[in-house]
Amino acid sequence: RKQANSLSFQFPFSKSNLFRKFIIMSNPQFLTALGAAISIFLSSAGASFGSIHAGVFAIRASSWGWKSFCPIVIAGVLAIYGIIVAVILCGKLNGATSLSEMEGYKNLCSGLAVGSACLTSGFGIGKFIRAQTECLSQEKPNSGSDSQTEPLLNHRNENRGEIVKTILALIFIEAIGLYGLIVGLMLSSGKSSATALAE
Numbered sequence: 001r002k003q004a005n006s007l008s009f010q011f012p013f014s015k016s017n018l019f020r021k022f023i024i025m026s027n028p029q030f031l032t033a034l035g036a037a038i039s040i041f042l043s044s045a046g047a048s049f050g051s052i053h054a055g056v057f058a059i060r061a062s063s064w065g066w067k068s069f070c071p072i073v074i075a076g077v078l079a080i081y082g083i084i085v086a087v088i089l090c091g092k093l094n095g096a097t098s099l100s101e102m103e104g105y106k107n108l109c110s111g112l113a114v115g116s117a118c119l120t121s122g123f124g125i126g127k128f129i130r131a132q133t134e135c136l137s138q139e140k141p142n143s144g145s146d147s148q149t150e151p152l153l154n155h156r157n158e159n160r161g162e163i164v165k166t167i168l169a170l171i172f173i174e175a176i177g178l179y180g181l182i183v184g185l186m187l188s189s190g191k192s193s194a195t196a197l198a199e
Contacts, residue, residue, distance in 0.1 A: 028104025029093055035111030036089035039184070042115025043082025046122025046177070050075030053129040060136050067163055074170045075125050078118040081181040085114045088188050110187035117180020124173045132166060 054071035061068040089107050092099060099107075 026101050026104070028099035028101055028107075031104035032089050032092055032099060032107040035108040035188075036086040037111070038108075039089065039111035039115045040079075040082045040086040042112075043118035043122075043177070044079045046119035047075050047077075047079035047082075048122070050078065050122040050125035050129070053126040053133065057129045057133045057136075060133055063159055064163060067167075070167055071125065071129050071170055074167075074174050075122060077174060078122050078125075078177045081114055081118050081177050084181065085110055085184045085188060088185070092188075106187045110184040113187060114177070114180040114184035117183075118177040121174055121177035121180075124176065125170060128169060128173060 051072055054075050057071055058064075058068040089111060092107065
């Protein structure tokens with residue numbers, strides 16, 4: 001009796017259950033939808049992390065004027081990259097064309113590429129802007145004594161040079177997300193060799 005009961009018990013991670021999970025994971029529609037969700041989630045996470053520190057910087061950098069909102073715009077572009085790939089992948093789920101298993105995995109990798117790149121770019125933007133905010137908070141106590149001794153024209157030139165350097169650094173950090181977008185578009189738009197031979 002003990003032997004019969006032991007044979008009737010099914011372990012939750014048996015071969016049949018693992019095979020069913022593998023079949024679900026190899027579904028091209030599921031992989032495409034998962035790639036779209038990962039794309040928008042990771043890119044939005046990177047954009048929000050960068051926008052948090054950029055918003056604090058915009059409030060404290062009063063001497064920048066309207067240019068203090070440039071870091072927020074640059075960080076928000078990362079979410080647009082994720083939306084672009086997510087919309088392209090969702091357009092493939094209309095059922096008009098059948099997707100192969102290879103295309104499903106490529107669509108998943110497309111979402112991972114743009115999402116992880118935008119997440120990394122947003123993290124870099126946030127860390128850079130946080131360091132800039134700390135520098136501004138340290139310079140403010142000494143700004144009163146410096147403004148009395150230095151000419152106003154030199155102070156404006158130094159401020160303009162600092163703004164240009166900061167924006168250029170943000171553009172190059174944000175370009176990491178653009179590289180992920182390029183790879184994601186190549187993965188999502190390219191056809192596999194199997195479908196090419198079938199056509």
